Amino acid sequence: MSGTSSGTARGMVPAKLDLTVRIGDLVMQNPVGVASGTFGYGEEYEDLVDIDCLGALYTKAVTPEPRPGNPAPRLADTPAGMLNSIGLANPGLDAFIADKLPRLRARRCAVIVNVAGGTEDDYLRVLDALEAQDGIVGYEINISCPNVAHGGLSFGTDPVQVERLTRRLVDAVGSRAMAGAEARCDRLAGRGRRPLIVKLSPNVTDIAAIAKAAEAGGAVALSCINTLVGMVIDIKTKRPVLAMGSGGLSGPAIRPVGVAMVYKASHAVSIPVIGLGGISDADDALQYLLAGAVAIQVGTAIFSRPEAPLEILAGIREFMEREGIEQVADIRKLLR
Numbered sequence: 001m002s003g004t005s006s007g008t009a010r011g012m013v014p015a016k017l018d019l020t021v022r023i024g025d026l027v028m029q030n031p032v033g034v035a036s037g038t039f040g041y042g043e044e045y046e047d048l049v050d051i052d053c054l055g056a057l058y059t060k061a062v063t064p065e066p067r068p069g070n071p072a073p074r075l076a077d078t079p080a081g082m083l084n085s086i087g088l089a090n091p092g093l094d095a096f097i098a099d100k101l102p103r104l105r106a107r108r109c110a111v112i113v114n115v116a117g118g119t120e121d122d123y124l125r126v127l128d129a130l131e132a133q134d135g136i137v138g139y140e141i142n143i144s145c146p147n148v149a150h151g152g153l154s155f156g157t158d159p160v161q162v163e164r165l166t167r168r169l170v171d172a173v174g175s176r177a178m179a180g181a182e183a184r185c186d187r188l189a190g191r192g193r194r195p196l197i198v199k200l201s202p203n204v205t206d207i208a209a210i211a212k213a214a215e216a217g218g219a220v221a222l223s224c225i226n227t228l229v230g231m232v233i234d235i236k237t238k239r240p241v242l243a244m245g246s247g248g249l250s251g252p253a254i255r256p257v258g259v260a261m262v263y264k265a266s267h268a269v270s271i272p273v274i275g276l277g278g279i280s281d282a283d284d285a286l287q288y289l290l291a292g293a294v295a296i297q298v299g300t301a302i303f304s305r306p307e308a309p310l311e312i313l314a315g316i317r318e319f320m321e322r323e324g325i326e327q328v329a330d331i332r333k334l335l336r
């Protein structure tokens with residue numbers, strides 16, 4: 001039985017595969033999502049990807065005000081990856097609600113809004129406004145942002161700040177979900193809160209401590225990992241290639257770091273962990289699921305292969321059939 005609680009004997013094709021993923025009250029139809037900042041708000045990919053067949057679409061960051069992002073150049077190639085310093089460029093909260101959300105509402109996949117800010121109040125402002133909107137099933141909180149009120153160090157590198165920010169945001173979502181008749185009924189039935197997923201920064205010494213801090217603050221799930229700090233220097237100009245100097249490294253180069261961090265984080269907490277970082281094919285995704293992730297996201301790979309996420313989904317199905325696993329959540333039990 002290779003340790004599966006719901007599996008059939010190894011080698012036998014299970015009668016029915018269950019690919020659904022539960023994150024708090026949220027049910028995703030499958031474990032494959034597209035990562036924040038690599039899929040926009042879905043519009044550019046409508047003709048290239050059957051978005052409704054994805055498990056989840058994590059939007060580009062939304063901040064209270066529009067952000068033009070950092071000056072160019074803000075992209076650089078690296079071996080097996082890329083470096084970006086896009087700087088959370090986005091149209092801002094009001095334009096997101098007016099122009100982007102109506103199209104996202106029609107989506108069958110789970111629409112999860114990635115929230116960013118430079119102060120705790122920025123995050124609260126975005127959540128506050130989005131709580132009044134339908135068509136969103138959860139929030140992913142990007143804590144890799146520099147905390148402008150505390151010298152610009154990322155929120156995500158300090159467990160005390162992570163726990164405090166998470167608690168404030170969880171309270172905000174909870175209290176708003178309790179307003180109104182429909183929400184009261186939801187609460188009585190024990191449902192209705194949009195899950196808060198805290199997206200961890202890998203630029204820390206002890207990812208387990210940060211994961212535990214987010215859990216203690218009330219996060220319903222974690223996503224892991226964001227980009228790693230990197231720099232490329234042009235030896236002819238003797239300047240960094242990116243206008244900002246350093247940027248965020250993504251792509252296959254960071255996958256082993258992501259897998260190790262998902263392993264550590266998922267064994268340190270009892271809330272679900274969503275894995276990402278350098279996933280290009282089903283084997284990469286399966287490494288994350290074996291490491292302890294309940295779901296995955298595909299990021300940089302989409303730029304060159306928009307079809308990658310749905311191919312990965314097919315590959316996960318094939319693996320489950322081959323291994324005789326009925327429920328995707330049981331893949332992690334196969335790790336020896």
Ligand SMILES: Cc1cc2nc3c(=O)[nH]c(=O)nc-3n(C[C@H](O)[C@H](O)[C@H](O)COP(=O)(O)O)c2cc1C
Pocket residue numbers: 035036037038060061084086088114142199225226227249250251252254276277278279297298299300301
């Ligand atoms: C161009 C670009 C923009 C990104 N923008 C965001 C963002 O707005 N919010 C966020 O949480 N992560 C953002 N990320 C990080 C990705 O969501 C992901 O965590 C990271 O790239 C690692 O996954 P990957 O190697 O599959 O790309 C961005 C990544 C890239 C490459």
